[in-house]
Each structure stands twice: as structure tokens, then as C-alpha cells.
Amino acid sequence: xxxxxxxxxxxxxxxxxxxxxxxxxxxxxxxxxxxxxxxxxxxxxxxxxxxxxxxxxxxxxxxxxxxxxxxxxxxxxxxxxxxxxxxxxxxxxxxxxxxxxxxxxxxxxxxxxxxxxxxxxxxxxxxxxxxxxxxxxxxxxxxxxxxxxxxxxxxxxxxxxxxxxxxxxxxxxxxxxxxxxxxxxxxxxxxxxxxxxxxxxxxxxxxxxxxxxxxxxxxxxxxxxxxxxxxxxxxxxxxxxxxxxxxxxxxxxxxxxxxxxxxxxxxxxxxxxxxxxxxxxxxxxxxxxxxxxxxxxxxxxxxxxxxxxxxxxxxxxxxxxxxxxxxxxxxx
Amino acid sequence: xxxxxxxxxxxxxxxxxxxxxxxxxxxxxxxxxxxxxxxxxxxxxxxxxxxxxxxxxxxxxxxxxxxxxxxxxxxxxxxxxxxxxxxxxxxxxxxxxxxxxxxxxxxxxxxxxxxxxxxxxxxxxxxxxxxxxxxxxxxxxxxxxxxxxxxxxxxxxxxxxxxxxxxxxxxxxxxxxxxxxxxxxxxxxxxxxxxxxxxxxxxxxxxxxxxxxxxxxxxxxxxxxxxxxxxxxxxxxxxxxxxxxxxxxxxxxxxxxxxxxxxxxxxxxxxxxxxxxxxxxxxxxxxxxxxxxxxxxxxxxxxxxxxxxxxxxxxxxxxxxxxxxxxxxxxxxxxxxxxxxx
Numbered sequence: 001x002x003x004x005x006x007x008x009x010x011x012x013x014x015x016x017x018x019x020x021x022x023x024x025x026x027x028x029x030x031x032x033x034x035x036x037x038x039x040x041x042x043x044x045x046x047x048x049x050x051x052x053x054x055x056x057x058x059x060x061x062x063x064x065x066x067x068x069x070x071x072x073x074x075x076x077x078x079x080x081x082x083x084x085x086x087x088x089x090x091x092x093x094x095x096x097x098x099x100x101x102x103x104x105x106x107x108x109x110x111x112x113x114x115x116x117x118x119x120x121x122x123x124x125x126x127x128x129x130x131x132x133x134x135x136x137x138x139x140x141x142x143x144x145x146x147x148x149x150x151x152x153x154x155x156x157x158x159x160x161x162x163x164x165x166x167x168x169x170x171x172x173x174x175x176x177x178x179x180x181x182x183x184x185x186x187x188x189x190x191x192x193x194x195x196x197x198x199x200x201x202x203x204x205x206x207x208x209x210x211x212x213x214x215x216x217x218x219x220x221x222x223x224x225x226x227x228x229x230x231x232x233x234x235x236x237x238x239x240x241x242x243x244x245x246x247x248x249x250x251x252x253x254x255x256x257x258x259x260x261x262x263x264x265x266x267x268x269x270x271x272x273x274x275x276x277x278x279x280x281x282x283x284x285x286x287x288x289x290x291x292x293x294x295x296x297x298x299x300x301x302x303x304x305x306x307x308x309x310x311x312x313x314x315x316x317x318x319x320x321x322x323x324x325x326x327x328x329x330x331x332x
Numbered sequence: 333x334x335x336x337x338x339x340x341x342x343x344x345x346x347x348x349x350x351x352x353x354x355x356x357x358x359x360x361x362x363x364x365x366x367x368x369x370x371x372x373x374x375x376x377x378x379x380x381x382x383x384x385x386x387x388x389x390x391x392x393x394x395x396x397x398x399x400x401x402x403x404x405x406x407x408x409x410x411x412x413x414x415x416x417x418x419x420x421x422x423x424x425x426x427x428x429x430x431x432x433x434x435x436x437x438x439x440x441x442x443x444x445x446x447x448x449x450x451x452x453x454x455x456x457x458x459x460x461x462x463x464x465x466x467x468x469x470x471x472x473x474x475x476x477x478x479x480x481x482x483x484x485x486x487x488x489x490x491x492x493x494x495x496x497x498x499x500x501x502x503x504x505x506x507x508x509x510x511x512x513x514x515x516x517x518x519x520x521x522x523x524x525x526x527x528x529x530x531x532x533x534x535x536x537x538x539x540x541x542x543x544x545x546x547x548x549x550x551x552x553x554x555x556x557x558x559x560x561x562x563x564x565x566x567x568x569x570x571x572x573x574x575x576x577x578x579x580x581x582x583x584x585x586x587x588x589x590x591x592x593x594x595x596x597x598x599x600x601x602x603x604x605x606x607x608x609x610x611x612x613x614x615x616x617x618x619x620x621x622x623x624x625x626x627x628x629x630x631x632x633x634x635x636x637x638x639x640x641x642x643x644x645x646x647x648x649x650x651x652x653x654x655x656x657x658x659x660x661x662x663x664x665x666x667x668x669x670x671x672x673x674x
Contacts, residue, residue, distance in 0.1 A: 278431035
């Protein structure tokens with residue numbers, strides 16, 4: 001249960017610039033602001049802004065928005081550098097505010113995708129990127145820093161190709177990835193419950209990657225406990241994604257399902273952890289291999305259900321995730 | 333005597349004590365300086381104010397007929413038939429099913445169908461999972477056959493977009509309660525905002541993501557009573573202002589002896605048995621055979637690929653035929669039956 005007094009400022013209808021100024025002045029929660037007078041607030045923000053903030057918080061609720069105003073809001077997306085996958089996810093990549101799941105067999109490239117996204121979230125605004133920081137929660141120990149450096153260099157090289165004068169370098173990229181190593185589901189639960197605090201101290205975080213969410217839940221946990229813990233985590237992640245406007249990317253493993261729609265003796269590979277995760281994610285992408293090539297297939301989408309029938313090819317090279325060259329191009 | 337004359341105030345605790353005889357007459361009279369005779373008048377007034385008047389059986393039948401004629405279409409005729417003609421204002425209809433079976437899609441269909449009826453109707457979509465997409469709703473309106481008539485009549489996508497509101501960020505139970513209480517307050521204003529005056533539909537997608545984390549054995553927060561209280565508040569609102577309520581629910585594992593759909597293997601609506609008493613009708617969506625995909629060509633000439641789904645009436649308190657079902661194909665912008673496919 002959430003304490004009503006601890007409503008974060010970020011959840012109200014205040015502009016992000018003003019929120020940063022309020023945070024700097026020491027106001028974090030709604031309760032703090034309620035006792036403030038316009039004069040004391042205006043030490044950090046202008047008097048007009050202070051008056052408008054106070055008028056808004058008197059309402060004390062999140063207003064509902066009409067479709068027209070939702071469409072007018074700018075949303076940033078985190079590109080994957082593979083145009084096909086970007087399109088699957090809604091046009092330009094992983095949209096901020098949504099929870100996306102990538103699942104696939106071991107070795108298909110889930111961790112690579114996570115690393116690529118953690119780097120791409122830092123692309124500056126003037127290159128049409130979200131310019132944010134990343135949180136990488138590692139449950140399997142597959143985050144290898146040398147590989148991250150390789151992909152980071154690849155990204156810098158690619159951005160240099162498109163626009164001259166790269167504004168970021170290896171040091172800044174690596175310093176903006178916050179890495180958490182988790183050893184069991186209790187630590188995962190605790191970390192996510194306290195993510196609010198961490199995100200308040202690092203308001204530039206725009207991506208949380210959990211690689212992988214399935215690992216610690218596939219041990220001796222009782223089914224009902226597992227479902228409940230997952231639902232709690234999912235609920236908290238939905239809250240964080242919405243209030244802090246960041247993207248959450250979950251990596252999931254595969255499991256074998258007996259029976260199902262094709263008959264009682266057939267087995268199919270399905271994403272692990274069942275329906276719980278499926279309900280929480282707005283988009284789910286399956287990464288699979290066919291004839292030595294890697295493909296991505298969208299099997300749940302909130303925004304582009306018409307793309308659920310297509311599969312998109314992608315490749316993983318030394319520089320990271322890329323599109324596959326079209327057949328008509330000469331090989332590189 | 334003063335608290336009796338305020339007919340608009342909520343029930344004060346004193347009133348209840350007076351009504352149930354828990355008050356010491358002597359002390360009460362001294363404290364409020366009334367005579368025992370005046371106290372008896374107060375008591376009679378409290379009883380008057382709180383009693384319910386009976387209805388005549390014939391009036392009830394006439395009311396029922398009047399209500400039936402005001403049913404609202406959910407957007408697809410075959411499912412309207414399962415619902416006995418459409419959604420009933422004042423009732424709570426539940427749509428449950430596994431992930432990707434089309435629950436949110438059906439909700440979008442209902443939102444558009446109700447706002448297309450005339451230029452005033454408004455609708456509220458309470459999104460507890462942040463999975464709603466405003467662009468998709470607009471695309472549905474612009475491209476789907478379901479709303480071709482509305483488009484021909486001159487209904488404009490911007491007018492629709494202004495009248496559908498999405499409430500995001502309602503991830504916890506407190507948020508949901510706040511939204512409902514806020515609605516109540518809005519209706520009690522002297523000058524009700526146009527949006528609330530014409531509110532005809534509230535969709536909650538989905539209620540299981542809010543309440544499921546609270547349920548399970550070994551928890552002592554009485555979560556079932558909280559769900560009941562929430563639905564009761566919602567239902568009072570719906571009945572009073574004649575609003576249709578549509579709620580989506582996910583699934584949980586069902587034992588062999590549980591009552592469930594014949595089309596799903598060991599899945600039944602989530603939130604347990606208590607929840608089944610709280611809604612008026614439950615529709616259950618199941619997946620068909622995914623390899624059986626059909627193509628449909630809509631009026632605009634686009635080829636739409638559809639995947640098979642089954643919609644079944646699982647439970648109903650309102651005279652619907654339980655167990656009736658319909659199969660249909662769900663495409664990007666269309667719902668179509670088998671015979672309409674090429």
C-alpha cells in the first residue's frame with residue numbers, strides 16, 4: 001500500500017524543468033509543497049511558476065487527458081539501431097513510459113539488446129535521442145564490460161557517421177550506466193521497491209533493463225508465491241514507468257509448454273513465467289533463429305497489432321545490433 | 333436538531349446512533365438542549381430520511397422494458413447478441429481472458445461506438461497498465477468498417493478525440509478510489525463540467541493488475557473486502573448517473589472442478605470467487621487455433637489478417653444465456669465472422 005502522503009512531485013502536472021528546480025530547492029513530496037508559500041517557492045522558480053504550481057497542487061489529483069492532448073505530447077523513444085525492430089516497437093524504438101519484453105532462447109542476443117539500449121538511451125537530444133541515463137539490473141551475470149565498451153565505441157562511430165562532432169565519448173557513456181547485480185528474487189523485489197529513491201536522486205534515468213527477470217523465479221518457488229511476487233514487481237514497474245517517464249525493458253527466458261492449442265502431445269516453446277508478465281508488458285518481442293539468421297517477431301503490441309504477423313531480421317556485429325543488409329546491397 | 337435539517341450532508345455517526353437506539357436519551361437531550369418529546373421527533377425524522385420506499389412489481393417490469401431499449405452497442409453485432417442487445421447502462425460488465433485475446437481491443441471498440449452515437453457522449457478509460465495507445469484508437473475510428481457509418485454521417489475524429497479521456501497512472505488501489513471519488517465530487521458541483529454531464533461509459537483496464545498483488549493466503553489486509561467496497565462505490569455511481577461500466581480482468585489457473593469456459597484449458601477469470609459476485613455479466617475471451625488465420629477485405633479495400641478468437645458468456649445475473657458463444661476473427665482494425673472472410 002502506498003502512503004498517500006508520499007506522492008512524488010513528478011506525478012503531478014508540473015513541467016520537468018520546474019520539477020528539477022523544486023528538487024534542487026529540497027521539495028520532493030506533495031506534503032512539502034503544501035506548506036510552502038509562493039514567496040518561499042519563488043526563491044527557486046519565478047513567482048508566476050510558483051503560483052501555477054501551487055494552484056495545480058491544490059487539486060491534488062492526476063487529471064485525465066483527452067486523446068487530443070495525449071497525441072500532442074512529445075514522446076521520446078530509444079532506438080535499437082535496427083530499423084525493423086524500431087518499427088515493431090511503435091516507430092522509433094522503445095517508447096518511454098512503456099514496459100517491453102524481449103524473450104528468446106539462450107544466445108539469441110537478449111543481453112546484447114539490453115546493452116545496446118543502455119547505450120542508445122544516452123543519445124543526445126540534438127541527435128533526436130532521449131539523452132538519459134540507464135539502470136541495468138543483472139540477475140545472471142552476463143553484463144561484460146569489455147563488450148559494453150565495444151558496443152559503445154561502435155555507437156560513437158555510427159553517430160559520427162551521421163553528424164559531425166560527437167558530443168559524447170566512452171567515459172561519459174560508461175559513467176551513465178548504473179549497474180546492479182542481483183543474486184535472488186528477494187533482492188530484486190527490494191531493489192524495485194526502493195527504486196523511487198534512486199530515481200529521485202538520478203532524475204535523468206530514462207531506461208531500466210532487467211536481464212533477466214526469469215532467472216531467479218525458476219527455482220523452487222511455490223507457484224502462487226511466484227505469481228504474487230511477479231505481480232507486485234509488475235505493478236511497481238508500471239508505476240515507475242508512468243511517473244518517471246522511463247522505459248522498462250525486461251528480458252525473459254523460454255520454457256516448454258506441453259499440449260496447448262496444437263494438441264495434447266505437442267510441445268511448444270513459450271516465454272517463461274506465464275501470463276503474469278504478459279499482462280504487464282505492453283509489447284512483447286520474440287527473438288529467434290531460423291537458418292542461422294536472427295529474427296525478431298512481435299507477438300503482443302499495444303500500438304501496432306498489424307505488425308504481429310511479420311518477422312524482422314537483424315544481426316549482431318562487433319559494433320552492436322544492426323539491420324541486416326538488404327539482398328540487393330553488395331556484401332559488406 | 334441542526335443536523336437533521338441538512339438534507340444534503342452525508343450520514344453523520346450521531347444519526348446512526350439515534351436510529352439504532354444506541355444513544356442515552358438523557359445525555360443527548362442535555363447536550364443538545366432538547367426535550368424528550370423533541371428527541372422523539374428527531375428520531376422519527378431520522379427514520380423518515382433513511383427509509384426506502386417500496387416499488388410496485390408492474391412498475392419494475394415497465395422499468396425493465398425501458399432500460400432494455402437503452403442498451404449500448406459494444407461495436408460488434410455478434411457480441412452484442414451475447415449481451416442480450418448490448419451493454420446495459422448501470423451494469424458492470426466484465427471481459428476476462430488471457431493476454432492478447434482482445435480485451436483492450438474490445439474496450440476501444442466500446443469507447444468509439446458510444447462516442448459515435450451522437451456529438452455529446454463522452455467516455456473515460458482508466459488505464460492501470462499504461463498499455464493504452466491514443467493513436468491506435470484514432471486509427472480504429474478512421475479505418476474500421478465498424479465506424480464507416482459514423483464517418484459518413486460526418487463524425488469527425490477530432491471531436492471523438494476530445495470526448496474520450498484516458499486516465500493513466502492508476503496503478504494502485506488508492507488511485508482508483510481517488511478517481512471514483514473525484515467523479516462523485518464532480519457530479520455534485522453546482523455547474524457540472526460538460527464532460528461529466530455526458531459521461532456514458534467508464535472502462536477500467538485492467539482491474540486484476542491493481543488487486544491481484546494483494547490477494548493470496550497468509551495476507552491479513554482483508555483485500556476481498558476492499559475490492560467489494562470499491563465495486564460498491566463504483567456501482568452506486570453507475571446506477572445514479574446511468575453510466576455503463578466495462579472492466580477487464582485477466583486469468584488465473586483453474587482446477588479441474590472449477591467452473592470455467594469450455595474453450596480454455598485450465599484458465600478462469602482472476603481475482604477469485606468473491607469477484608464473481610460483483611459483476612453483472614462476465615464475457616470470457618479465448619484463443620482459437622493460431623494457425624487458422626483468415627483474410628478480410630474491408631470497405632476501404634485493405635486486406636486485414638485476422639486471428640481466431642472465441643467469446644463466451646461465462647456468468648450472468650441478468651437473464652443472459654450462459655454458455656452461449658461466438659467465434660470471430662480479430663484483425664488490426666476489424667472484427668469479422670468466418671463467413672465474411674475470403
